[in-house]
């Protein structure tokens with residue numbers, strides 16, 4: 001059945017979904033949750049139409065400039081650099097950061113051939129040298145690639161006369177920022193080095 | 194962000210997807226695979242529009258009557274009864290069955306308060322007493338609920354003078370039909386009791 005096979009193929013685009021799960025999902029939706037399938041289709045279409053990339057911080061935004069970047073009450077001297085919009089969201093939810101953000105396009109990876117240029121280093125340097133930013137907090141992951149990213153960006157930022165810090169080692173080494181609990185993150189922010 | 198939260202909620206409708214996975218999926222699609230998100234939305238919409246329930250066997254169909262039920266070269270004396278469209282698909286793929294099918298709405302469950310009426314026993318009796326069907330193969334799961342379903346339906350079908358069989362015990366006890374390998378299924382069909 002062409003429509004069924006196409007749906008199964010499309011479900012496999014989801015991260016962590018193999019052929020068996022995709023089939024199970026498709027059958028489940030069509031047999032038991034057609035309303036859910038409809039809501040998912042609408043949710044995807046709506047999100048694609050409304051969510052864009054903030055021109056200032058490169059996070060998700062429902063306008064050309066996101067709500068955080070548009071918030072004039074924040075400290076313009078602080079800029080936190082993260083790998084993904086998800087990392088930005090979790091740092092924001094920790095409630096202990098009042099500066100602005102810059103979202104990279106991931107992290108450098110020699111294996112996958114991704115250098116500083118590929119993750120937006122130039123745009124970061126441009127953003128960080130606006131005359132207001134004094135300290136850049138490199139909140140990349142504490143993985144080998146995240147550390148390498150922080151090192152490379154840190155050197156470039158220091159060369160511009162900026163203060164560069166890193167989240168404190170309260171964050172468990174080897175883990176993804178996105179999955180760290182909020183209390184640990186709050187401590188790591190306070191102890192940034 | 195409303196559109197993002199709605200997408201995450203919608204992704205949680207998928208079986209086996211919790212809040213963390215749903216968030217990861219939403220961020221992944223929006224950041225790295227917008228085309229995939231578009232294809233998934235289209236696949237869902239297309240499947241919902243095109244896939245309906247076959248009026249004859251109650252499996253999935255792209256027309257009022259499905260391709261299998263419309264196939265006049267099959268043996269009208271044989272009717273296989275399965276729990277789901279997925280089970281029907283896997284039996285069909287085994288390549289060793291040339292009769293028709295009847296798809297139940299699951300299986301009886303005392304715990305969930307589902308009796309024979311709730312899974313379509315009346316429609317099955319109606320279908321099986323068309324004057325052409327001679328043998329009904331009860332291909333429900335070899336779980337306690339699947340066995341109870343086969344027992345209850347078998348008694349009702351025998352009362353109508355029909356021959357009733359069950360897949361041979363080649364199917365591993367306690368397992369879902371959908372996940373059985375095709376060779377085992379072919380043997381189980383040949384040895385039906």
Ligand SMILES: [Zn+2]
Pocket residue numbers: 054055056057058059061065066067068069070
């Ligand atoms: Zn922004």
Ligand SMILES: [Zn+2]
Pocket residue numbers: 247248249250251252254258259260261262263
């Ligand atoms: Zn049919």
